[in-house]
Amino acid sequence: MKAGSRLLNAVSAVALSAGVVASGAGVITLASASVAEAAVIQRVDVRGAERVGATAVRDNITIKPGKSFSPSDIDSSVKQLYATGYFSDVHISVSGSTLVISVKENQLINAVVFNGNRKIKDDKLQGLVQTHSAGPYNEATVQADIKTIKDAYASIGRNDVQVTTQTAQVGQGRLNVAFVINEGDRTKIDKINFSGNQAYGSGRLASVISTKKSNFLSFLTRKDVYSPDRQQADQDALRQFYYNHGYADFRIVSADATLNEQSNEYTLNFNVDEGPRYTYGDINVVSTVDGVNADELKGLVITQKGSVYSAKDIQTSIENISKRVASAGYPFARITPRGNRDLTGHTIGVEYLVDQGERAYVERIEIRGNTRTRDYVIRREFDLNEGDAFNQEMITRAKRRLDALGYFTKVDISTAQGSSPDRVVVIVNVEDQPTGSFGIGAGYAVGNNGGLLLEASVEEKNFLGRGQYIRVAAGAGTEGNRTYNISFTEPYFLGYRLAAGFDIFKNQTSSDDFYDYSEEGFSLRVTAPITENLATTLRYNYKRLTYDGTNDWQNNLSAPYLNLVNNGPWTQSTVSQTFTYNTLDDQNLPREGLIAKFTHEFAGLGGDSNFYKLSGKARYYQMISDEADIIGSLTVGAGYVMPTDGKLNVFDQFTLGGREIRGFENAGIGPRSSHGDPLGGTTYFTASAEASMPMPGVPQDIGLRVAAFADAGTLYGNKANLFGDTLNNDSSLRASLGAGLIWSSPFGVIRVDYAVPVAKESYDKVQNFRFGIANQF
Template sequence: MKAKSSLLSAVSAMALSAGVIFSGAGVVQLAAVTVAEAAVVNRIEVRGNTRVDAETVRNYVDIRPGRNFGPADVDAAVKRLFATGMFSDVRISQSGSTLVVTVDEQAIVNQVLFQGNKKIKDADLTRQVQLQPRGAYSSAVMEADVQTIKQAYARIGRDDASVSAQIVDLGQNRVNVVYTIAEGDRTKIASIAFEGNTAFSDSRLRDVIVTKQSNLLSWLTRNDVYDQDKLQADEEALRRFYYNRGYADFRVISSAGQFDEAKNSYTVQFVVEEGQRYKFGDISIDSSIDGLTDDQLRAQLETKSGSYYSAQDVEKTLVALSERVADLGYAFAQVTPRGDRNFENQTISVAYTIDQGARAYVERIEIRGNSRTRDYVIRREFDLSEGDAFNQVLISRAKRRLEQLDFFSSVNISTAPGSEPDQVILVVDVVEKSTGELSIGGGYSTGSGPSGGFVVEGSVAERNFLGRGQSIRLAVGGGQTSRDYTLSFTEPYFLGRRISAGFDIFRNTREYDKYTSELTGGTIRFGLPITQTLSTQIAYNLQQENYGYNSKCLTADVYDLTKCDPISSYLSNVIPSSWVKSSVSGSLIYNTIDSMQSPRNGTYANLTAEVAGLGGDAQWVKFTGRGTHYQPLADEIDLVGLVSLGGGHIQKFGNSNLRVFDHFQSNERMIRGFRYNGIGPRDGVTGDHLGGTTYFNATAEMQFPLPLISESIGLRGAVFADAATLYGTDLVGGGITGDAMKWRASVGVGLTWASPFGPLRIDYAVPVMQETGDRVQNFNFGISTRF
């Protein structure tokens, strides 16, 4: 029996020494003889290594002298060595009592070079590829890098970019890796079509999504890049759009892009199912918690019976109810909406059920992916912290806040079990994006006031300064008769609270027909949110104003009537002069606008009071207010109406008189169809308009898409009617005319353009009510924002 065992051992040893081979597929094969028993060796010899230490190789082999091993152990050793990425070939064999491990080391990458790339810089590509200088070369990794580079070009809209790779042998087992890139032309989106939509036109839905058709300006906007991830975001945007307009059964059946290689363009199609349109039916609150009554909560309801169903209103109600219930001392209460569809009368009754939820606490908040943004910038957007009761509604709101910061390309909040059954870990995964901006723009305004003529502006801004969530902006601008310099800084969470604090420093110079002005000053401001839609801002303002004669009107520093028309006596009283204004101001801001860039629904109102007299020369109190309401008139064709009302009054106090520069002056925001400072009280001798102490204005406007023009260009038409009055004066002296309350009115048409340089607008207005001495200006071109 003993002899038989010795014989088997000898056969096993002979088989191993005669035929253990590693194939390129990573499989160990024993030639001719199957090993019946494990083998033993006395030592392990490593051959072929030059850079990798032999002991390192032995550790990966993990076969120990004097211990039994078999083919499975050899196979595992080979796989471990290959997995290190340090070797291009591995062979293991046995020679007598020695296990021989022969390796061919991977070449070392000396340089990674890119050729032919212009649209993506070398540094950006280097960060994306896996092969790096001083690392091990791998042909498989190089091929993977080729695909990575192609994907990088696809993300900037160049799907037909081609990439090839090769190595240059430098000797001594060193290589250069060269990626040659043919960038090709920009891949366009030829068309975006919708199937299954009847309530809203294709053009209206194309305006909802982020992906846009290619047009003449796409090379600037870059919004015509096809991306499957963007399509998923577009699907969600479509769902929100329909859900907020009564279509609770809406769904996106499919979205896809078809690539045409010959034309290097995509055709994108969305297939949707709209379903019925619902209104809210009965709205009720069902509480199972003793002591919690409907009367305590009904004021929090944002959903109203008879209104069209809106998922956004349901969400607002959930947040309001959850906060109110928590304030009443029920930290673990859960608010759940339950909808009941009535298909016959097309209503959805909503019952908000309030139950005592399971006691669960937030053990910790774990943040991942923020290499630049500091943890506390993310944590402060949560209305709960470690140790607080778990509340899904508050977590959803924190997610929206993080997304609104615009610091991240994606935000995802998930949960994980804590150390105890009643503990929950919040996991916040973010993907950061660039928050710096460098912008250069220009334009032309037809106004004859301080903003008239050609203007250019350049600015450098950072929304997430040093990863602290602070914003800083430096802007320089000007035109033929103006210069502007501004430095602004904002800390959104002052002293760790949701109070914004910041300052602005500015210097503005203007050259008018007969005089010049220089304004140098600064503002310290604080902002405080009161509710989700109402906020307040207080500020201290210090400003020095210097006024002088226009140099073209002077001869030896004396005003020359032969060069300029006579200047008003009310202007000559303060020119030349230096004036210091020290004031405090407070504002209430109400904002429910759906989009500040392209508003279609909601209200924006601003009421401001400013008191000057805390030192300085000025002593007055000023009130201004403006409110604008947007309302869809025909949502299916994107017809939008707006109504705007505004007014202001300034009143002196103390011993100081109002100057001509303290009065309100008309502009295109007050009424179109008239020149800057073209209405109101005027000097009876020179005819110069002097401004007024009081004004009121109103606007009614209808905006619509332009037929036969792609909405992706951003052009929209408008018809409008303006009315305004500017009256009253506190100037000392006689000869003032036109200071009574007289209304002016105008009607006109406009064209707005959401350009890559900012919102622009051109208007043509015709006065239909005017007074003697008014100055008419039919065309006006400038910034379109009218908030």
């Protein structure tokens, strides 16, 4: 009996001494720190929870009636109640068998507004902050939101933004919260300095990184916005550049950014150590996997002894071997490059070891960070799915594809241990970027078919986050020129890697004195990849052509064009197939690589045209001088068309002019009627050589380059019905020399060329000056 009384007294003492006081700042003080035994309460009394309600308070504590608890349970209950954000003060004590919880409620937020913001809209800021209407006011949350807003402004180049808050009581325990924003001036980048570089000039290295010095167009390009993530990406770009150009020992000694608070400008500094330039030594393939013949894999290796070392070529060789081995039934085979570095001769021998890797499977692929692009758009760039054998080369290939999409500012792929040792979780972290654009283009050509043409376009590369491409454009100009175009592409048609789409167009002109010309139609297309660099496109094309005579046209048109006016409108219905091979290192400003296209087309599926047409074009880029950033290119093209039912129409034949041989009008060379009308030809050949370099005296960040070029070509042959008209048809070579100015502007690549024909015929039409949007192909 005495023992039982002693136990009851001890429990009572514990219960009475277990009071806890918690201040508004969250500091917890135990009334008695000597409590070592558990206690039990029978009921919970909640005081002060007028809006939240007693039930919500009871649900957010760990102490339950009838169950023992300790001071640590009181501590966690206090923290849990504060974590709800609804209370500014919490006090928990024990009175007999009752747990007393006294709370002081935070005020509720009636409305949240943003004042002074122009560069970032309200809806975007509202999505960033945690302070929302109908929620509790919490000072810690507000301060965190202030930092979030500042970070958002820093990401668009406004580091000196000032953010404060104002509150206004509206009664009944509610208040309005206003974030007052002083956006300040844009934080610019004044200088980008490189030190330690010997092989490449600072201008060349500046073209490698994505961050650019501020200039008069930076408010459009946003390339002068500093962030630690972007600087890290720039370091990675520099490493890849050097590794791919032979500098295997390259390292970045230091990289820093200094902000001048008075001028609100950054200075970026990159200190590099290039090391020596290496070439490849002996190349070999070794296999330890039964059934895999190393000799048969050597043909897949693109690294060659004596060539300049390139990490990209090694990676491509690994992927080639990996695909071949996996397709042969060895999904777990691992390809490891082993380098043998000769520091004296500056060579690196590479041995590709094919061995049996660990058996691992993909447990799941986690997509993180995408706020706009849908998960399936990212997943479909992987050649593996959940449950497949894990293959690191497929992961590398997927990252390259995701980077090439242009949807993201950052793509990071990492792996984590799955639920068992043979399971791998693939984690994909991305950061969406804007993919829509509005462009205004201009072109001008002199001559009979010339005049000014302005075009406005709206383009979206990731429509609704689905990865679809859509473009709408309209143009108007002098001489009655009008153009209308709509294009749409679904890159994964029916879930397959097939890019299906359509184009609708209408073009009309009154540039000729004696007739108006218009064409309208559509095309349906589907593109399928054959390899990483080779693809084929199947296309159906329908076109309606109209020639309308103007005043006095009957006395001034040659017989072929009289026929076109009198017997029109005309239609073409064709099918075509194009093979495209593309190894360019950059689609906007290529420095190395080859792009080639070959097309064959058949007309005769109804309509007025019956022919079979072959055409092709190839352009090869090569650096002439890495240090001076001089890019050379060679282009060749050819075409031939033959009738399949007697004669060709004039519009079935090829035309050739200033687009291929600068210094001439469009359709400025080749067969002509006695009236001087272009008739086109059945056969053409073209060739061009060009070299470009940054414009001297102008910062490379502006994007201005100068070019010198030489063009040559010929167009001849005629199988059109001339109705007795005479023909100027000379197959002699035409050639021109010229210079150009290229500007990679925020609106697109704008180009101005001036060319002088050095070989021509008397009936050719000359046009020395051309201005318009440049086309790489």
